[in-house]
Amino acid sequence: MKFVHIADIHFDIPFTSLSAREGLGEKRRLEQRIAFKKVIEYIKDNDIEYLFIAGDLYENEYVKTSTIEYIINLFKEIPNTKIFITPGNHDPYIKGSYYDTYNFGENVYIFNDSKIKKYEDSKVNIYGMAFTEFYMNESPLVNIELQNSNKPNILITHCDLNGSRDSDGFSYNPILESTLAQYKFDYIAMGHIHKNNLENKNKIFYPGSLISLGFDELGEHGMIVGEIENKTTKVKFVKLDDRKFEEINIDVEKFLSKEDLIEAILDLNLESKNVYKVILTGKRNFEINTREILKAVSTENVLKIKDSTKISYDIEKLCEQNNLKGIFVREVLSLYKNGLCTEEEYQRALEIGLDVL
Ligand SMILES: [Mn+2]
Structure with missing residues (x-):
């Protein structure tokens, strides 16, 4: 039997991390639709018999009725594919939810119980469960008894593997x-x-989110395509997200002014499809205001600038100075040399103190 496995689509999530560029959140929500449509097209083109959606299909709080209808209409385009949904913590099976109130179609089976339930057909046994609240402290995935069967046994679940409390x-x-x-x-x-x-x-597989939802989700995103034949499981990953979230580090030590830095960011060879977070590192020779720099860098796809730099000092020179800075540096340096603070504390004290002075 052939199947496609997706999860964590999060339809209509607000994408607040993209708000630095106007309209990008909306664009990204369109890209969610495009990626989802690609899943349906792949299923059509390859005669896939089963689609597993392991939770967080939509954002219960934000999803629009029109989006639910969009999903349902796509499900109708693959009537010969059996679709199984196990609701997660963002789309729990609760009273009044879309799962509860909408008819998703003849070919769609939505698990609605927080206990394990079994669905069986001539080819496969499918076990699944639902979140019926926005969290689930006790897992029902204990003491499962599988019957002896020549058919593959499959479990679908939204689940925090080896997870703990948040x-x-x-x-x-x-x-x-x-x-x-x-x-x-x-x-x-x-x-x-x-x-x-x-x-x-x-044989525990995560497809990851269908498309990247932010800078904490770097790398490739898409779906798992699998086949189980004579109890042998084969899987492959199919990339569906055309836009990547990436981080770029820039060492600022060689720059003498904020203009130098802005020029360097503008000179980066950026992929127009991707979005970037620029992380500034190293020792800085000038004050950095990330908001100001982000504004000056009008490049559409640089969304975030993070300042991880340290101030560049000539400690010896500072110590010789006959002013407040000199007194301060001599004081902090002696604390450090006498073992009264760690190197990290010493660096931090210098940075904060000299910034103020
Ligand atoms: Mn999720």
């Missing part, structure tokens, strides 16, 4: 990899972690 004390269906591994599924279709992982020896 800063607010919530968990998202956390389960140990060793627990999942013992059941011997032929394929475990995961969602929740936005970076793809196809290397897992326990």
Whole structure:
């Protein structure tokens, strides 16, 4: 049997990280649609029998009715493909949700219980579960008993593998990899972690988010295409996101002015399709105001500038000065030399103090 596995599409997410350039958030939401459409086209072109959507298909809070209808209409274009959805923490199966109130079509099976349920047809056994709230502290993925079967056993779930509680004390269906591994599924279709992982020896696969949602999601994004034949599982990754989020480091030490730096950013060989976060490193010889620089760099695809530089000092020269700066530097230096502060604290004190002075 052949299948496509996607997760974490997050339809209609606001894309606040793109707000530095007007209209880009909206453009990106269109790109979500395009990527999703490519999944449907791939299924059509390759006669894929099953589509697994492992949660976070849409943003419960933001998704528009028109987007839901767009999704449903695309599902109708692949009537011979069975579609399985296991709602996640951003699109839980709650009362009044689109999953609850809309008919997604004859070929769509939406898991609606936080306990494991099984769907069975002539080719495959599919186990799945749903988030029925915006978090799930206890995972139901314990004590699963698979019946002996010649058909492949597949689990679909939105799940935080080896996860723990977040800063607010919530968990998202956390389960140990060793627990999942013992059941011997032929394929475990995961969602929740936005970076793809196809290397897992326990057949636990994450496609990652369908398209990158920000600078914390670098690298390639797309879907997993798989085939299980005689209990052998084969997978490949198919890239669907044409735009990449990338980081570029620039050492500022050689620049003498902010104009030099702006010129250097404008001279970068940037891929017009991609968006960039520029990280400034090294020792700086002038004051850096990242907002000002971002404004001056009118390049559409530089969205963020992060200042990780340190001030460049000539400590010896500063010590010789007969003024407040000199007194301050001598004082801090003696604290450091007498072991009364760490090197990091010493650097930080110099930086803050000299900035003020
Ligand atoms: Mn997600």
